[in-house]
Amino acid sequence: MAIPLYPEILVAISLCFLFLCHLRWNKSRTITNWPVVGMLPGLLQNASNVHEYVTWLLKQNGGTFKFKGPWFTNMTFMVTSDPMNINHMLSKNFSNYTKGQKFQEIFDVLGDGIFNSDSDSWTYQRKLLHTMLKDNKFKLFFEQFVKGKVEKSLVPVLDHISSFGIEVDLQDIFQRFTFDSACLVVLGFDPNCLSIEFPDVSYAKSFDQLEECLLYRHIVPERWWKLQRRLQIGSEKKLSHAWKVFDEFVYECISTKREEVTLKKEELKFNLLTAIVMEEQEGEMSTTITKSDKFLRDTATNLLAAGRDSISAGLTWLFWLLATHPSVEAKILEEIKEHLLDNGKSKDLNIDKLSKLVYLHGAVCESLRLFPPIPFEHKCSVQPDILPSGHSMRPNTTILYSLYSMGRMESIWGEDCLDFKPERWITEFGGIVHVPSFKFIAFNAGARTCLGKDIAFIQMKIIATAIIWKYHVRVVEDHPVSPSISVVLHMKHGLKVRISKRYA
Template identity: 35%
Template sequence: MSTLFSQELLISTFAIIIVPLYMLYLRSSRSKNPSVLPINWPIVGVFPYLIANFHNLHDYLAVVLAGSGHNFRAHGPPGTGLRFFITCEPANVRHIFTTNHANFPKGAEFAAIFDIAGGSFFTTEGEPWRRQRARAQRVLSNPRLLACMTACCRDKVENGLPPVLMHMASTGTTFDLQDLTTRLVFDMTATPLFGVDPGLLSSDMPPMDAAVAMDTVMEVALFRHIVPTSGWKVMRRLNIGPERKLAAAHTVLRGFIEEMMERRKRKEHAGNEGAPSVDILSSYIDDPDYQQNDGLLHATLINYMIAGRDTIGTALTWVFYNLAQNPHVVSFIRHELSPIASRKAATGANNSSTMVIFEPEETKSLVYMRAAIHESLRLHPPVPIERKTAVAHDVMPSGHVVHAGDTLLISLHSMGRMEGVWGKDCREYNTDRWLSEDGKKLRYVPSHKFLSFSSGPRLCLGKDVSFMQMNTIVAAMVWNFDVEVVEGQRVQPKMSCVLQMKNGLMVKLKKREM
C-alpha cells in the first residue's frame, strides 16, 4: 500500500472514530441550547457539525450565517486541508467575483470534485477558460442556434406538454411536477445540444437514466465539498459508498452521450444532402482539439447539460410551488397575459386546440411574471452554493482575512434569507420587491446581491435563453391550469449541489374555463 494511500486511510479512519463522539456531545448541547453556533473544536474543527446537519445543510448554513453576521470561518481535522470561509455578504461576493476575481478561481479541488466535466469551461481557469468561454459565447450567440432553441422550446410547450397535462387534468391524477419539468427541460436542453430529441417527455414516460445519473453527480459533489478530499478519494479507490454510486453514474452519462452522437450521425446520413445541422455539437465535433480528445468533448457536452437542465428544471419546480402558495400572484400574471390571449383569440393565432400557447417573443416584456420568477430564484436559487479558492492572502470588505489555500463557500441560499440584505420580510415570497413604484418596470438589483446567474467574468452566458424558456413554460401553465399542491407532503431541498426537491412535488391540475 502506498504511503499516500496509507495517510489518506489513516485520516479517514480517525475521522470515523472521533466524529461520532463529538456528535453525541452536539446532540446533548443542542437540547440545552438549540441556537448554539458551530464551534471550531480542537482536532476535528466543525466537521462534526457538517456531518450532523448534512441532511439539512442549506438551512443550517442560513442559521449559522444569520447568527454570525453573514460570515463564518471554519476548519476541519488537521491534515485534511479543510479551511473554510463561508459568506453571504454582498460586498464580499462583489470582491470575490468581480473586484479581485483573479485571486479567487474555482481551484483544483473544484475540478476534482466535478471530474466528470474536467477540462471544460465549467472547471478550468486562466487562458484555457478564456478561450473556451469565448467559444461558448460565439456558439450561444449564433442566430440560427438561438432560433433552433426557441423553436424547440415552443414545440415542446405546444406539442409535448398538452397531451400529458390534459390527461392529468381530465383524470384528476396526482403526479410529480418535478419529474415532469425534469423531462421537459432535459429534452429542451439535449435537442439543441445534439440535434436529436431524447424523447423523455412522451406518452409512455420512458426511464430517465441519464437524468438520474446527473442528479447523482450533483448529490455526490455536495458530499465531496464538505468531506476531506482524502476521505472521498479513499472511497473512490475502494469503490464504496457514494463514490460507487458516482462511478456508475459516470458510466451512464458517457453512454448517453455516445448514444446521442450515434443517433445524430444516423439522422445526418438519413437526411442526405439536406441543410447542415444546427446544434451545439456541430460547433465542436469537427475541431481537431476535440476530435483528438474524446474526454474533453464529453466533458464539454456534460457542461452544457448541467448549465441547462439542472438550473432551469430545478428553478421551474420552485416557481410553480411558490405560485401555488400565492394565488394572488397567479391572478396578477393572468391579468398581464390577458391582452395577449385576447389578441390571439381574435386573430386565430393560437395553433393548439387544447391550450393557449404564448410565443417566446410575446412573454419577453412581461414585467410581473419576470418579478415572480426572480423572487422564486431569490428564495430558491438552483445552485445554492458557489465554491472558490484563495490564491493569495486577502482582506474581505467585511474585514475578514482569508489565507492562501482557503476554500470560500458562498451561500446563495442563505443570502436570500438575510434580513440585512433583503429586509425583515426576507423569508416571504414578495414579488413587489422587484417592481418599481408604478409596477411597470423591474428594479435593478446587482448580481452580487442576486447571484442566481453568477456575477463578474463568469456571468451566465445562457441567462436570456433561460428566461425565454421559463417565461414560455410558466405562461402556458399559469394561463391554462390551476395547480394545486397536494397537502401533507414535506417539501424540502435535496442535499445536492442543485436545489431540487427531495421528494418531488406532488400536484393536481384543473383545466381553466376560458
C-alpha cells in the same frame, strides 16, 4: 500503505464518538470547534437542513465566518453571503479567485468543461459558447424550439394527467422536459423522457445520482471520499456507475454526430454539438485538445447540466410559490390576458411579447432569489488577500458563497426578505428593477455571469405562461416541501400536485 491512512482512521473514530455526544447533549443551533474533529459534527447534525443552518450561522457572524474542519483533513474554508465580498471575488479581484484544484477534483465528472476550468481554457470556451448562445438567430431558434416542445410534449402529458385527475410529481415532469430539451439543443437527440408512459431512462436518472454523490464529497473529509473512490465502495461506487452510464450515452451521441457531419447524408439540423464539430472540421478550432472527443464530451456534459437542472429546479419552486400565493397567480393571469390575447384568441408568443409580462418576470426573479437552483459556489484564492469584510485570505484558501443564504438576508433585501413579492422587481412606472448581479446572484456575477441567462428566462416564461393559462395547479394536501441535500436545489420529496384544465 497503512501509514498514510492512519490519521483518517483516527479522525473517523473520533468523529463518530463526538458526533454521538453532540447529538445527545447539544440540540441547539450552535457551532462548536471541537478538538480533533473541528466543526464537522455540527455540520453533520444539521446536514438534513444544511442550507438553513448555514444561513443561520452567517447571520450570527455578520455574513462571513471561517469553518474549521477536522485535523489532518484540509477541510477549513471561509463561508460568506456578503455582497461586497462576492463583488470583490467575482469582479474587482477576479484573477485572484479561481475554481481551484479542490473544486476540479470534487466536480471531476464535469471534466475540463467551462464550469470546471480556469485561465486560457476557460477564456477559450467562454468565447466559443458566447458566440453561439448570444447570437440573435440562436435565441429565435431556441424560442421556436421551446414553443414546439411545449405543444408536442408538455401539453399532451398535462392534458392526460388532468383528464384522469391523478396526482403527479411536477418536479419529475420539469426534469423530463428540460432533459429532453437540453439533449435536443446540445446533442440533436430527443430521449423522449417526457411522454404519457413516463419511461425510465437510465442516463437521465444517472444525473440525479451524480448530484447526490457530489454533495457527499462536500461534507466528508477529502481523504475519506478519495479512499472510498480508490476502494470503489459507498457513495463513490454509485458515482462511478452513474458516470459510466452517462458517458456511454454522450460518447455514442458524439460518434453519431461526427458520422453525420462527415458523410452529410442529409441536411443537418442545428444543435450545439453539430456546430462545434463543423467548426472543428473546418479548421476553426485552435488546439488538438479542442478537437478531441473528450473536449466534446466535457462541453456537452456542462451544457446539459446547465440546461436540465437549473431550469427544472427553478420552475418547480416557481410553481410551488404560485400555488401557495394565489393572488400572485391571479395577477399573472390578468397580465397574460392583457398582452397575449386579442379578442379572446391567443397571439403568437415571441420574445417581444414575453418582455411585456413584467409581473411574471418579477415572479420568476423572486423565485430564483429565494430558491436559486445552484445554492452555493466555490472559489479558491491564488494570492494573499483581504476581503472587504476584513477577513484575511491565505493562498489556496477555499471560500464558499451561499446564494441560498443571500436571498434570506435582511441586510440585502430588507425585513420582508422571506416574503415572495414580485412587486420588489417592478418600478413605480411599470418597468423592471435592475439589481446588481452581486446581490441577485442566481446567474452568478462578473466575468463568469451565466451565458444562458437570456435563454433561461425565455424558456421559463414560455413554460410558465403555457401552464398558468391552460391549467390550475394545486399542491397535494400535506405534501412535505423542503430543499434536497444536493448540489442543485431540487425539492427533496418532489412536488406532488393535481392538475385541472382552467377553461373547459
